[in-house]
Amino acid sequence: MKLWAGRFAKETDSRVNDFNSSISFDARMYREDIQGSVAHATMLGEQGILTKEETASIIEGLGGILADIESGALPFDPEAEDIHMFIEAELTRRIGDAGKRLHTARSRNDQVALDVRLYLRREITAVRGLVTELLSALEKQARANKCTVMPGYTHLQRAQPITFGHHLLAYAQMFMRDDSRLADCARRMNECPLGSGALAGTTHPINRARTAELLDFDRPTANSLDGVADRDACIELLSALSLIMLHLSRFSEEIVLWCSWEFKFVELDDAYATGSSIMPQKKNPDVAELVRGKTGRVYGDLMALLTAMKGLPLAYNKDMQEDKEAVFDAIDTVKLCLSTFAPMLATMRVLSANMRRAASGGFINATDCADYLTKKGMPFRDAYKITGTLVAYCIGHGKTLEALTLDEFQAHSPLFENDVFDAIALDTCVNGRVSQGGPGLSSVEAQLAQLHAFLQGAEK
Template sequence: MAKLWGGRFTKGTDKAVEDFTSSISFDSRMHKEDVAGSIAHATMLAAQHIISKEDKDAIVAGLQAIEKQIDVGDFEFSVALEDIHMNIEKRLTDAIGEAGGRLHTGRSRNDQVAVDLHMYIRKAVVHMGEELVNLQQVFLEVAEKYKEVIIPGYTHLQRAQPVLFSHHMMAYFSMISRDFDNLPLIFKHANVMPLGAGALAGTTYPIDQNITKELLHFDAIYENSMDAVSDRDYVLEFLSFGAKVMMHLSRLSEELILWSSTEFGFIELDDAHCTGSSIMPQKKNPDVCELVRGKTGRIYGHLMGLLTTMKGLPMTYNKDMQEDKEGVFDTIDTLHFAISITADMLRHMKVNGDHTKAVLDDDFSNATDMADYLAKKGVPFREAHAIVGAAVQHCIEKGCVLLDLSVEDFKAISHHFEADILDAITIEACVAGRSNYSGTAPECVARQMQIGQTIVAEEVAQIQQWKEKIHLQ
């Protein structure tokens, strides 16, 4: 098949080279963006009297017909034509003749692929925002559902202090909120139009980039044509965002895996989100959590891969930059799976509050509160710490916990203890006492949840603004 760029060549491309350099296997998913960009470009060319209105009308009708063919699967892509841009242009020219050959006037595949990717990332930001909002709403639902459940809080994976389960869920809500906060900057950088930069230096045709900017709903135009075709910072920012989201989901997955084990028994994941063993009939494996945790590595890889690809590239466009797409497409697909399945898994899991309370009643998670009790009585905290440490060791040797001690036992440990010590170190009191602004006391967590609702409402409004800006239904 003759190449659309083949005039300078006297020999056909080797089949292995065609296979190696072709990107149609993955960039075909940008066909809507490519059609939209081409329609805008043709409309601008006609407005500037660079092509005739008749040619523009034929081009637009032909592109719309091609888009419908691709949408319904009635379009055969050719590896020999390399990419989505050449496949569409060749089909257009075959369909409408000479007019199709005028579409590429005043542009290059360099700025064409760039504008496609900018538009694709814009939409991805909107969809990721919606996914994150849904997950945040699930955290709020689960926190409300189990707002009275107390669980062990951990440091070094050792039981440390009791916390409300809702407090734990709101910690993840905060992580995801920070993830969402990264999206406006990505959207801003993606919403700058490179079309008109040509191959790297602009064009000699009297184009008007403001026309295409308005037609494609961009906020701005790249100031520098060389930067326009070589910039992939917005892609790297999206990949960095994806890596952080996956890191947060991976941490949550690790905890769900631990909590669902027999050793912990804090939660039970729904059967729909687990698998069994081919040999051990009793098994219920948290495979979804493990896959989310495992897929985090591949998203890190996409970020590091593109950073490494870009680090040594001279200006402006280099074929290396074709490597930007597979990673970002896979990141989008993986994020969609991981975020949505995590939300569904959280919504359907069961939390065993009776068991977590029993666990706390049988350990030393209230030791810090015992030390605080003494400190409030005037004992220097370091001395109080030593007293409680000795009491814990005494309990370990006797096979009991602090709650098993009598008032007389406490007074024997220190004369500062009074009868109210038994009330001061109940698990409920330990939680209720931590009423500082970011603490785990019920009223603090209730405030966190209320603020969370406000954050979600603000994020929903932001998403709607993005949709309106780029005319996304």
């Protein structure tokens, strides 16, 4: 019999039972449900709402249920409505009437809201750990390639020379921001909804601050309606996870390009690539492609929850049961992607000679040529035009800028002197960019130091 069945004159249709049930997916929150129930029972005992004997019996019974679930001795009942009802029913079966008193001054609404926050708090810690592992792999590759010259791109056209280390550190900035968003999300959600009741609190003399303290929350939620009706924590986390996937997807797209014969800038370790069933020469970047594909899945989870919540009146509505599958799926997907992507990146071989060869073509030192003239006193727009005519001249004669003779340079402007060849050399072009955040060696070293300090802080 359902624990809420007193109001009803007939049994629920079996199809409605199946439709209404959530234990198939919310069973993963059994630890959080038991943790919250132990705290609730402890507080009820301290407030004299339960006797000491009842409190001790409930807590001991919950501990036995936890142990049996984790050992496999107690399987989840697929006929149970949800994990909350399953644990309460099992507790009552084990300890009798004391188990029926556990739900005093509590609703399933605030119980669900609590379990979700406890679960998200734990999973945020796990995701942040995986982001840290990825950043560690990025640091090692960036440090090893801080002087590896490659072309930087805009519109997927060669634009200006940078280093591979500089390029990787751009992603490091993205993932450090992702970590800060996860930390902010955890901080904002760290308020305890337990004690909100169904929506209007309770007439029992409970101590919400004590329950929050027992569960390591910063404080109780301030409004009982908001305490049970809010799913901002889920939506905020899904948004943060979507940004992580966005960054992973952009990175994956570049890895797919870099692995192609048209680029051949990197080669993935055999452990992180696959072959073809018919073409024996193929080495496919399937990990990167799957990460790119799974990004849409996480976006879908975010949109599903935003859509489910957009028209709901206060307080709780059954629509909100849809939060869990979306959140669970997004967390599982992001953890899987991060845990696979980081070692793929760590073991990736950088083909520096190919990168430099690509940087030697495409006139990516043209801006430096214009800057050379500007430093000689020519207005930038005039220098830009002269350099453009030089590039056109090179294209017409099958040359690069650095292959021109001094006479050819001076035919376009008498300001060109022998030092132009040093000014437009690739290494000069890279290391001459001394502005903060650029690809120059001193700037890259500063960015590496920032990343290293971040990682040291994350380890504490």
